[in-house]
Amino acid sequence: MPLKPHIDWLSDPEIFAVNRLDPVSDHIAWPSAEVAAKGEENPFRQSLSGRWAFRLARCVADRPAGFHARDFDCSGWESIDVPGYMQLQGFGENQYVNTQYPWDGIEALRPPQVPEANLVGSYLRDFTFEKRAGTGRVVLTFDGVETAFFAWLNGAFLGYSEDSFTPARFDITDLLEEGENRLAVQVFQRSSASWIEDQDFWRLTGIFRDVWLEQQPGLHLEDLFVTTDLAEDFSAAKLRLRLKLAVQGEGASIEVALSGRNGEAVVAPRRFDAAPEMDLVFDIAAPHLWSAEAPNLYDLSITLIGADGQTVEFVPERVGFRRFEIIDRVMHLNGKRIVFNGVNRHEFNPVRGRAVTYDDMLFDVRFFKRNNINAVRTSHYPNQSAFYRLCDEYGLYVIDEANLESHGSWQKDGAVEPSWVVPGDRAEWRAAVIDRARSMLERDKNHASILIWSCGNESFGGSVIFDMSNWFRDRDPSRLVHYEGIFHDRRFDGTSDMESRMYARPQDVEAWLKDDPQKPFILCEYTHAMGNSCGGMHLYTDLVDRYPQYQGGFIWDYIDQALALGDGVSDRRLGLGGDFDDRPSDYTFCTDGIVTAWRQETPKVQEVRALYQPFDITPKRDAITIRNRNLFVSSATLLLKIRLLKDGVAVFSTALDQEIAAGETATLPLELPGDLAAGEYALQASLCLRQKNAWADAGHEIAFGEHVFTVEGAPVMPEPVSLELVRGDLHLGVETPGYFALFSDVFGGMTSLKAGGIEFMHRPPRLTFWRAMTDNDRGRNHGFDHAIWQMANLHAKRGPVDFDMNGDEPVVRYRFPLPGVPVVPEVAYRVGRDGLIHVKADFPGGEGLPDLPIFGLQFTLPPAFDRFRYYGLGPEENYTDRCRGARLGIFERSVIGNLSPYSVPQECGNRMGTRFAEVTDDKGRGLRFVAEGAPFEFNALPYGTMELETAERPEHLPPVTKTVVTIAARQMGVGGDDSWGAPVHEPYRIASHQPLSLAFSVAPIG
Known part of the structure; x- marks a missing residue:
């Protein structure tokens, strides 16, 4: 390989690493155990992260020539944070695409061509180096650079590397000088690697993980491979250590010890003569096994000792004893059938992009544990090493996924068309793909949390990925191999040890499980969590007990990928795809998380936590x-x-x-x-x-579990109240001791409800047949198929009005002909002697109509009524297909706080099983709604249906001018099998040919 860098390497898939050292395990070496125990900075390591000099070029031809020379004058350059992304610091534009390539329609390209529009970031870092006594080699490590880069040290070319998400290491021993040094790096946004890094994420560029150098002693542990071989009955184990050492001179030794979770000696210190390659085996009696439930870790200590008897290097490593295997076509951990209650996780921070911090990672791991998530798929690239250490320590099962995705090369707008797929069967891509597998496995191989290696994501199939899977098996037989793409290319079914699917309907999953499957089954992506979603998730989790080969799934996904437009404190606006004038773009599809980009829980978490308990x-x-x-x-x-x-x-x-x-x-x-x-009782156990x-x-x-029962008793009858009626030409007025109500012929309902001088009716109640469409609704063309109900919602006409004054209690009945709908719903108001206004809405049902989105009444109140209290299912919003995580109780919330934090405004805030609801002002004055017969569904929001539907972002919503209360007989479920066509499951739809009735009372309170 030539040592002179050449720009043509960018477009050559066979050149992906020049002068790069072989990948090694991510163990950390210290000068001694005492130094390591202090928890201070590691004397062997020197961070080069921080502020670097920076210059952006918009294309390759404009990159600064000769900038890597040691005496280059960069005084006029700008500066940039490392780790960090160029675009997120004002250099270049943000762009989000999902399956398509970011240059589609801009340049006509085929692999491995590189776009002309190719941002180039030139970085310079001056640093001081002081060589430690005994140093044998100095290694420079870039933990992550997107997508390709050249590096120079003190004017001399160091090397070139692709693969954004695994370390690139270079031997800089002969180029370093005592004192001042200059590191120069040139990062390219696009390279041939961009064809196989087509993940569903923001296309960002830069040195986004740490840069550091390590002074390695002449006696140094270069690589460590820890495996734990357990006896059949798990009563004993063999701890095997395969080591590669740099050994200079003779007489060196290595000491190994293992201590248990309480500090007790499990393997007393044993010393061995040091050799370049060592294979050590230790017998372990009655090991405490590692699992997500009990993440038992042992402390392995490896001490390298020089010929003079002095410690040269100390390596601590945490070891988990566990066995993962397939038994009778079912995956087992430590002899037990495992179920993955999983989630897919992008590394993401709304300010820093994928340059996440340790605090971000720690938050995520703790969040998973608190919400009964036991497994993570690193979609779709290897994460920072610290994340795996946290998973080891806290207990999470990990599918570690290689940095490979070529979605746009074989799928166009959902259609499978692999005529020019990469890598496919193309020999020129084989070495690069295997290199990505190797870089991931060698770094991550000692983490007990990693059970499965994944061959990447959505790259179709072919022989190259099959070879990749076999490389995993040959190097590490202790783990299984995953790849979903065999579903599209059955020629190489052996690529994956398990059948893995994305977004298969639960009925299709069940059909597969009934058909004598030969492999275990997982859903590597399911219950697409875009917007108000995750409905019907229980249809998947219910399969766990019925089919042993169904072994769970991984929600898509954990966190909304939305970028901060403000400071995140006073201004928490977020930008989505397309908001940065990025084209092409896949717009809002970057927000599919169960938490927001700010890591705020959405109501979907309530259901996930319950179904995974x-x-x-x-x-x-x-x-x-x-x-x-x-x-x-x-x-x-x-x-x-x-x-x-x-x-x-x-x-x-x-x-x-x-x-x-x-x-x-x-x-x-x-x-x-x-x-x-x-009364009604709820027995709750936690x-x-x-x-x-x-x-x-x-x-x-x-x-949590709940049992609801009723103790019967004689109803308490209130004292009857007096009613004074005034029938005018166009109105009926009713005066009671508690309020005054006015019913209008002209406006089709109750136009006034007053008490204590307060008018509660901002507008008369209206029938509602339409909800603000969710992301899932839009994705399945709900608006096209059900538009008749939106028209009915907007343009219902007042029909005949019937005033029944003959009985003891006046009744007013309104009929509402609907455009294009051959049925006429009715709303009746009865002013009762019990002091309540009894409301009944009836939908008679009609043939040949699409399913109803919702049927109920909406009350528009003045904005002062800005809080509510209700007795029903909560505490978070819930829907007919997403209510297993809810419980019965009395809950309170502000009306504005009921607007769920979805990135795009949509239907939200619904409460199932409501027995009563009170909407009040700050003095407790307001309206009380009480179900009569069946409970109703309740909602209170500061916006109407169409305001929610037309706003593209939360900040586009208008100033609050009202409170909209919805009392519904039924609302359809939210769905969530996917967000691009999957219907709400039939039990959770509302068949329009069946009649519906809603009955409740309303009266002022306070």
């Missing part, structure tokens, strides 16, 4: 049955908390000790207070942490 809790009035779904740990660390609510108010609570072994079910007797008064741990406080709820 590790215990099934079934309360009854005399007992509570608990099934421990864990594989390895009992429930002993948890306290069973019990509450009894009467009509939403707690009337009894207790706590019980219990201990249920992993995989076991137990029924605990329960004694509730006797002589319960008449398993909560007894003590604070690393990821949650004491009392944190792990699992």
Whole structure:
């Protein structure tokens, strides 16, 4: 390979690493155990992160010539943060695309051609170097650079590297000087590697992970491969260490020790003569096994000792003993069938892009643990090493995914067309693809959390990826290999050890599981979490107990990829694809997370946490049955908390000790207070942490169950009130001791409801047949298929009005002919002697109509009524296909706080099973709505349906001028199998040929 850099390397897929050192494990070497224990900066390592001099060129021809010379004058250059991205610091433009290539329609290219429009960032860093005594070699490491770069040190060419997400290491020993040095790096936005880095993310450029150099002693541990071979009955293990050492001179030795989780010696220090390659095996009795439930880690200590008996280098490593394998076509961890309650995770921060911080990673890991997520797929590239260490420590199962995706080369607008797919069967791409596998595995191989190597994502199939999978198996038989793309190219079905699918409907998954499958099955992406989504997720998780080969899935995805437009404190606006004038763009498809870009929980988390909970809790009035779904740990660390609510108010609570072994079910007797008064009761049982741990406080709820029952009793009849009626030419006025109501012939409803001098009716109530479309609605062309209901919502006409004054209580009936709809719904108001206005809305049903999105009434109140309290399912929003995580209770919220933090405004804030709701001002004055017969669905928002539907971003919503209360008989589910065509499942749709009725009362309060 020539040592003189050449720009043509950018377009040559066979040149991807020049002068780059072989990848090695990510262990950390220290001068001694004492230095390592201090937790201070590592004397062997010198960070080169910080402010660098920087110059942007818009194309390759304009890049600064000779900038890498040591005496180059960069005094007029700007500066940039490393780690960081060029575009996010004002150099170049942000662009988001999903499956397509970012240059599509701009330049006509085919692999491996490189676009003319190719940003080039030239970086300079001056630093001082002081050589330590005993240093044998100095290595410079770039932990991550997108997408290709050349590097020089003190004017001499160092090397070239592609693969954005694994380290590039260079030997700089002979080029370093004592004192001042200059490092020059030129980063290119596009290269041949861009064809296989077509992930669903923002296309960013720069040195986005740390840069550092390491002074390695002459006696140095270069590589470590730890494996744990467990006995068949798991009663013993062999700890195997395969080491590569740099050894200068004779007489050096290596000392190995292993201590347990409480510091006890498991392997007493043993010394061996040092050699360039060593293979050491230690017998371990009764090891504590590692799992996500019990992440038992042992402390391995490797000390390199010079001929003089002095410590030269100390390497600590954490070791987890576990075995992962397929038994009878089912994946097993430590002999137990495993289920992945997983999520896909992009590295992302709204300010820093993929240059995430340690705090970001720590937040994510703790969030996963608190919300019963036990597995992560690193979509779609290797993450920072620190993330895997956290997964080891906290306990998460990881699919580690290679940096490979070529989606745009074989799929166009959903159609599979692989005529020029890369890598496919193309020999010229084989070495680069295998290199990416090798770089990931060699760095990450010692992490107990990693159970599966993944051959990348959405790159079709072919022999090259098949060869990649076999390379994984040959190098590391202790793990399995994953690749979803075999679904598209069955020629190489052996590429993946498991059948992996994306967004298959639950019915299709079940059909596959019933057809004598020969592999275990996972959904590497499912329940697409774009906007108000994750409906019907339980249809997948319900498969876990019915089919052993169904072993879970990974939600797409964890975090919205939206970029900050403001400071994130006073201005938390976010930009999505297209908001930066980026074209082509896939617009809002960058926001598919269960948390926002600011890591704020969305209501979807409530459902995820419940469906992933590790215990099934079934309360009854005399007992509570608990099934421990864990594989390895009992429930002993948890306290069973019990509450009894009467009509939403707690009337009894207790706590019980219990201990249920992993995989076991137990029924605990329960004694509730006797002589319960008449009313509706909710018996709620929760398993909560007894003590604070690393990821949650004491009392944190792990699992929940509820039983609702009614104690019958004679209803309490209120004293009748007087009614004074005034029938005018166009109105009926009714005066009661508590309020005045006015019903209009002309405007088709209750135009006034006054009490205490306050007018509650900003506008008369209106029938509603339409909800603000969700992202999923838009993706399945819901508007096109159901537009008749939007027209009905907007343009219902007042029909005949019937004033029934003959009885004891006046009744006003309104009929509303609808455009294009051959049925006429009716709304009736009855002013009762009980002091309430009883409202009944009826939809008679009609043939030949599309399903109804919603049927109910909307009340428009003045904006002062800006808070609500309700008795129903909560505390977060819930829908008919996303309510398993909700519970019955009385909950309160502000109206503006009910606007869920979705990146695009849409339907949100719904509450199922509402018995009553109160919408009030700051003095407690307002309206109380009470269900009559069946509970209703309730919502209160500061915007109307069309305001939500037409606003593209939250900041586009108008100033608040009202409160819109929706009382609905039913609303369809939100769906979520995918966001580009999947319908809401049939049980959660509203068939328009069936009649619907809504009955409730309303009256002022306060």
